[in-house]
Structures are given as C-alpha cells and as structure tokens.
Amino acid sequence: MSVTGAPAKQCPDCGSELDLTDVDEIGDLVDCPNCGATFELVVLAPLTLAPFEDEEK
Numbered sequence: 001m002s003v004t005g006a007p008a009k010q011c012p013d014c015g016s017e018l019d020l021t022d023v024d025e026i027g028d029l030v031d032c033p034n035c036g037a038t039f040e041l042v043v044l045a046p047l048t049l050a051p052f053e054d055e056e057k
C-alpha cells in the first residue's frame with residue numbers, strides 16, 4: 001500500500017521534513033532525522049509540534 005500526501009512538517013531547528021506518519025495522538029514524539037531534535041505533538045488541528053526536552057542528553 002502506497003501512501004501519498006503523508007503528513008509532514010518541517011523541523012523548526014533545521015528545516016528538514018519530519019515524518020509524522022505514526023504521530024496521531026497528543027503526546028506522540030517525533031525525531032528529526034537530520035539534527036536529532038525531538039518534538040512532541042501538542043495540538044492535532046492544526047498539527048502543532050513543541051520541542052521535547054530529553055534529560056538524557
């Protein structure tokens with residue numbers, strides 16, 4: 001099954017496109033494939049991501 005028009009949003013840090021295919025619930029996390037930053041889904045509509053602080057840095 002091919003998926004076209006998958007939801008994608010740009011990383012606020014580096015501008016890379018984020019893959020939000022598996023992000024559909026508040027609190028889901030997505031990692032930027034380019035810079036490694038982690039974001040948390042905070043609003044579903046419109047899709048809004050907030051930086052997620054990882055204390056294990």
Ligand SMILES: [Zn+2]
Nearest residue numbers: 011014032035
């Ligand atoms: Zn990034």
